[in-house]
Amino acid sequence: MMARSSAEFQERRESALPRGIACAFPICAERAQGAEIWDTEGRRYIDFIGGMGALAVGHSHPKVVDAVNTQLQRFTHTFFGSIPYDGYVQLAERLNAIAPFPPPAKTLLVTTGAEAVENAIKIARFHSGRRGVVVFRGGFHGRTLLTLAMTSQLDPYKRGFGPFPTDVYHAPFPSAYRGPSADEALQALRDLFETQIEPDQVAAMVIEPIQGEAGFLPAPREFILGLRALCDAHGIVLIADEVQSGFARTGLVFAIEHSGVEPDLVALGKSFGGGLPIAAVVGRAAIMDAVPSGGLGGTYAGNPLGCAAALAALDVLEEENLAARSVEIGERLTNGFRSLKLGTSFPIIGEVRGLGAMIGIELVDDAMCQRPATALTARLVEDAAMHGLLLASAGRAHNVIRVLAPLTVSNGIIDEALAIFDDSLTRVAACLP
Template sequence: MSATMALADRHKAAVPRGISTKTLYAARAQNAELWDIEGKRYIDFAAGIAVLNTGHRHPAVMAAVAQQTEAFTHTCFNVAPYETYIRLAERLNAAAPGDFAKKTMFVTTGAEAVENAVKVARRFTGRSAIIAFGGGFHGRTMMTMALTGKVSPYKKGFGPFPAEVYHAPFPKKSHGIDTAKALEGLRQIFLNDVEPARVAAIIVEPVQGEGGFNIAPFEFLQELRAICDEHGILLIADEIQTGIARTGRMFAIQHADVVPDLITMAKGLGGGFPLSAVTGRAEIMDAADPGGLGGTYAGSPIGLAAANAVLDVIESEDLCARATEIGTRMRNRFEELARRNSFSCIGDVRNLGAMVAVEFVKDRDSRKPDADIVTALIANAQDKGLILLSCGVDANIVRLLAPLTIPMEQVDEGLDIFEAALTEVVGKRQ
């Protein structure tokens, strides 16, 4: 029995089946490469689901963490605060869009960041309702599951969920939902479900992550901002997957020239160490009474040290420009594949920076989603040494989230593997 099979048996016996995993077990990793316990090498186009924008074990991040561990690893910021928390808050306040005073709090996970954004929005406005979008993903806690607009597997069997959460349609041009239709859906919520005066916040991903890498049209985000301003509603940008240089800007919503009231971030912020944040207008962030925010592990010194190094790397290595370069290279390659008759299963290619998606369909006329080809492609690519992820409400989209520090020759190597794996999958179906 191989080491992988033996560990898989132990895994099955010890870990709940609700935690979905791949069938490879990591042994070590560096930048955009990962080796499993059998010694097999992979190109990593997943980056820990957009966590490793600065790659596995970036030297600057590892050095900052090592230095912090020599000082202290935990005190609880509520008990004995530390300068690195304040410094990172200052840097994110400066980096976030908006010419006004801002404040930042730190927690540990993306779901915690969203939960706290909702808390401060409700406390500041005195309102209770929240509007999210179909296909959106905001976490697996009870509140964030309520906000998530995808039932299976995230919400199935876990209800009831917190009340006063409403879902509007998200614009998806390839599915016939344009900005006008999406905004009409929001208007219907105001007419049929909840009056605007009871809505504390609208939360939106500038690019939907789990929902299928659907890019919000810039005019849609601008209209949301106007609607929020009209009705005294706060706009929350969920930048957990899109933020920290992933799309070619520090935050994806900056592409639309829109200033949100609150921004949630996590994933790429900690460079591989758990850390999340909420940054927002100072008066909103100050609405909670002392003790209303925080947590035992909120703002870990280790995560803060890593995040300060991540921001240094983004600047010194110009990772925003690299994200654009990587995304353009990938999109050009996939569009070339889509133009070939043999790859008519490719229904759409889209990207914003280095958030790249390839959508698979049974045929381009019906545009019926094809999840089976995605499953086969991801498995075949893994066999050939490439780590890929799927997404989308129909599980028919391959998303690519390569580290922004990946060498271009490894980008090309991964794309070659992708093409070879897809060619084999398509050939078997003919």
């Protein structure tokens, strides 16, 4: 029976679930639509977390709901490896057609973003006959053991869960705000090839074109160009992890398209499924076909309900022109946050950055030395939630507010959210020593 009070729900949650499952807010969702959520006590919230980036089309988009309901009446599951169905093939065809590299492309459907990343590594290793994987500091690629080895952040993700798979090497990621520069990061990568692993032993480089968990750090174009050149020179597969940044979140369908660089494989998840668990690896056909029959798959990989939701979400992406809308949302949010930065008497907002609607606001205690305002950020998230705006933090020091609003959000709700953010920032800043 559903709890009617948040306090009752929290008591039940703590009793039934392990403490390792964190919940940021002491609420219980009852219904949601678009960019709004209502809890069991009737309180309304503006959702700028968006299912941690999984709801570009918003909560309960009518097209997604209708598509899932229709499929639900037909069948819910068969296991594609035994009894295939058209939805899987339709979805693969749609993804192949929009792949960020020249045809022919092929697509593997799986269930989660971490599963997509792992399968991309499997495919790259089989194709190349090599073992090494190069990733970048600050990256987040999932919570399985292999993707945890690829993820940089120790707490809360990695501590105590080792040992992790070997042959994973971490190189610096450039940051315009904190450094290093793109040139310095590329030189560090060359140094890695001289001191830790020979480039002809590297199967893949995996990069988030804009790092999510690190605080929405966009990779400079010259950095991605440098990676492509190194991969071409040494026969390395370049994998774009677009699990969070894909599906028009940055103003283009794939974030890597901003650089003009064509990856070899792309890992997709989150918003691609319209709120249902489905993910994909889209890759150059010659690489995807390296794995023999039976080497790829999974019980729920490409589940019929997920396929129906993803096909509907792709329709929404095109029909509502969400890529262009993402740019509009990003400009409105960025202008609003930057006006707060210029207008405040407190040196709190260090940088506003991002691409399209994927916006990060880095908060600092001291603008000159860029000291992360970790405690202040936590208080801001809490205060904003109390006043109806749900936000999430990111960054190594948890001092970046990341905005993952649905791309279907209205301008009125954006302005309401900015006003709540302004009020919360003012209240929290006033408490600074």
